[in-house]
Amino acid sequence: MTPSIIDLTNCEREPIHILGHIQSYGYLIAIQPDTYAIVHASDNIVDLTGIEAAQLLGQPISKLLTGTDLPGSTLIEILNVVGRNESWESMNPHRLHLNGKYWNLIIHYYKGLILLEWEPIGNDQNLSINQQLIAQALSEVQSSRTLDELLQNTARRVKSIIGYDRVMVYRFGPDWHGKVVAEEKDDDLEPFLGLHYPATDIPRQARELYKVNLVRMIADAGSVPSRILSKPGWPENQPLDLTHSVLRAVSPVHIEYLKNMGVQASMSISLLYRGELWGLISCHNTSPRFVDFPARQAAKFVSQLLSASLEFRKDKEDQTNLLQYQQTGQQLHEQLLLSDDVVRALTKLPITALHVTGATGAALLFNNKVYRLGATPDENAIRALGDWVGATGTESFLETNQLPNLYPPAETFRAVGAGLLTIVLSRELNEYLFWFKPERIEQVTWAGNPDKPVTVEDDGTRRLSPRKSFAAWTEIVHNTSEPWSEAEISVVVKLREDILQIVTKQANEIRLLNQRLQLAYEELDAFSYTVSHDLRTPLSSIRCYTEILVEEYGADLTPDAQALLQKVIDSTDRMRQLIRHILYYSRMGRSELDTQPIDMRQLLDGIREEIMVTTKDRLLHFDIGETPAIKADPTMALQLFTNLLSNAAKYTQLTTEAVVRIKGVQTDGEVIYSIEDNGIGFDMKQAGKIFDLFKRLENARAFDGSGVGLAIVKRIVNRHQGKIWFHSEPNQGTTFFVSFPVIPAT
Known part of the structure; x- marks a missing residue:
């Protein structure tokens, strides 16, 4: 009986890096770096050396070269030099004469083994030809x-x-x-x-x-591949990994x-x-x-x-688009500040919300009214879309270039709205700003039907197999728009902060807030009490008893036991620090502001010196530019910039030469500071909850952190009626912007 289930993942699950064979045109051995003993060899190595693979396994590498015209010491010398300089890849290939013929030897070091692969040498005349072609290629790239x-x-x-x-x-x-x-x-x-x-x-x-x-x-x-043999007793669950092999x-x-x-x-x-x-x-x-x-x-x-x-080319194009969108966004921000009316500033003036992206339509759902710009769905469709976005749990923004695939009712308006970018102004009040891109109907010509045929194996298993026909096969693709760029997303994230700054001044922002704040404060009080009394006391006891054990019995303990006890002490310190952060976060919303002018040069220099003390083992440079004064609570300002600069230093740990740049700019209405690093960065599309408590981005999980720091920063900024936004790209660094009003909160 043929099973009804088809294995749709057989290609995805195929272990192509440990297939256990090499291509037949070359030869391979794998040796241990300390003894140079051969632990793996391709079955065809006999054609190269005259010695069967089974006789080589477990033997020193000199055994492989017995009877050849290449002294074993020559190869060992190469291995010693390459290994000492840790330049396995850069020195490939090594040209060696073996059994009357020249070969290219390619050496790799991976997962504790040295792989040696021999392959034939081509025509020497091709080398100069290739160099000439490379020079021509360089000229063509430039022209x-x-x-x-x-x-x-x-x-x-x-x-x-x-x-x-x-x-x-x-x-x-x-x-x-x-x-x-x-x-x-x-x-x-x-x-x-x-x-x-x-x-x-x-x-x-x-x-x-x-x-x-x-x-x-x-x-x-x-050709028939040559299998790889392993020395007797080699673990079966540790096959030779050929990830870096040229002969795989x-x-x-x-x-x-x-x-x-x-x-x-x-x-x-x-x-x-x-x-x-x-x-x-x-x-x-x-x-x-x-x-x-x-x-x-x-x-x-x-x-x-x-x-x-x-x-x-892509960076240049992205930078041009980003600059253009940022300039439009700044004009929109100025309109918001001057009018103090969100609807008028976004929809009634010469620069509207439609101009900050490449969208062909925009709609504002605000105060239970719909305002439309350009080509958009009708009012009822926009209200229904707002209900759907609210139900998705989106906290700040949502983007897709395939809206009908996520939200089926959008098929009715895909001609104007197959792509959606939206920012959340208030989920509770159902207030959103939408941008729309129209459907881009594509006629896609595939090399054969892209749906792979199903093959029945001898055991009755059904699997997908490669296509046998590659004749042109045409498909019409619907429900897709031009994708949203990172520049577009970056600008609307900033615009959201600009709008919310204005909205916080208006009465309709707090009509549901008092009751919720009261409940939140009561919960925070209970939480603070639990943390300070029910958690800190036993934590102190754990640390105290551990220190007593180290002091009283440390001399009798093994080094491993001493190390474990020290880990307990270190863990309690980290826990105490996390508790302190949470307490600060919970109390900060109710503490009184002591607003005064802050000497930012002095504050930033102090933070820099503190960070440099803890990062002596790597190259880290702080570049502090202009430092206009801000008016803020000194304790909160210190906490805010310490968090931002510490994060910048932390996420540049993988960078050879880490640079953190800080500068301030004063305008008529606000002081804006930027903190820029050249660290790991992140995808703007995944940063919707970056300021949420205990939320951390996926690529930051390899770094120590609690997920509290940016939540504290956001709360401090809100207390000062300021704004915070950011721009980042993966592996290109991150820039945070923080603005303080010239007239501070009272």
Whole structure:
């Protein structure tokens, strides 16, 4: 009986980095770094050395070279030099003469083992040709006027280096399906330019490997791979990891895929944008073809030139858009300050909310009224949309370029609103500002039907198999708009703060607030009492008793036991600090403000010195610019800037040269300070709850933190009737902006 369940994830789950085989054109051994003993060897190593793999396992590496014309000491000397300098990748390849023939030796160190891989050497004349082609590629990258021209030139250059029948530039979409955006091919081949390929053609684990191993070659899809043998007694659950191997064998599923396409050799070169996979240079050949290591490195260098150019062009484009949107947002902010009327400032003046993004329509739902600008859904649809956004639990903003897929009623107005960007002004009062982008109907031509066929295995299991037909297959895509850029999201996040600053001055902001504040204060009082009495007392006892154990019995304890007791003491210190932060957070909302002029240079210098004392083991530089005075409570101002500067220092720990820049600017109505770092950054689309208590972003979890600091900062800013907003990009750093009114809160 055939099961009814289809395994939709067989491609996603295939362990392609530990397949246990290598491609047959090369040879591999893995050795332990301390003894140079061979623990893994490819079965075909006998063809290289004349010694069976089984006889080499467990032996020193000198055994492998017995009877060859390469002294064992030469190879060991190479390993010693490379290992001492920790330059495994940079010194590849090593040209060695072995058994009457020259070979390229590629060395990698990974997961406690040294991998040595031998592969043939190509024509020496190609080296100078490749250098010339690289110089030409550099010139083309600099002179290409458009992205399409740059991609096409790169495809042509790579084809001339490796000599394959077809070279394509393949760009990934947000859902990881790909499109061929440039192609250079032999005249007798049908074109693939413009065709789309589904995300399942390159599954997730393959995409992750492309980020680590930038060049991947399959020399002969029809060859029989050579298995990897392990020394007797090697744990079965520790197969050799071939993540960095140049010889790693090919997944059977992918071999089937290549054969279905009529491809006998392939090569893929990764294109990265800010460390993430942007696309691939995908190369196909209809007959087996080996490309030697230097030629592959030349092609890799061309792709890196392209990656750098992509990043430069995209950054320049993003910065231009961000500046334009920010200027419009500043004009809107000035209108809000002058009119003190949210509706008029956003919808009635020359610059409206519609102008701060690339949207074609905007709508304000405020005070139970709907105000529409440009092409939008009707009033009833906007009210229903507000109810839906409120039900999603969105705290600050929501963005999607596929609204009908999230909210089915939107199909009725997808012509004007397939994309939605909204900021929450008040969930309780059902007040929102919406931006809409129209549906972008696409005719997508796939390379064959993207739905993979189902195959029944011998055991009755049904699985998805690679497509056998790659004939053009056209699909009409609905319900999708142009995506929202990070620049657009950044500006509307700032606009939300501007609007809320005005709204807090108006009576309708507090009509439901008093009752809720009273309840919140009662809960905070109970919470403060519990923390201060029920938690701090036993915590102090734990610390005290632990210190007694260390003092009285420390000499009799083993080092491991002493270390464990010290961890208990350290943990109690961290817990006490967290309790202190929570207490401060709970009491801050009711404490009286002691507003006075703050010497910001003195305050910032003091914070900088305190941080530098605790970060002596790394390169960290604080650049403090203009420091106009602010009027604030001194204790709260110290707490606010300590949190922001400490965060900036903390999240630059992975940066070789960390820089934190602080500067202030005074306008007629406010003083604005910016704190900019070059740390890990974050995705603006994931930062909706950044100021919530105990909320931490995913990429920050590797760093120590309680999730309380920014909540304290936000509460201090609110107490001073100020504003706080931010702009960030992954791996590009973060900038927080804090503004204080010139006339402080009383």
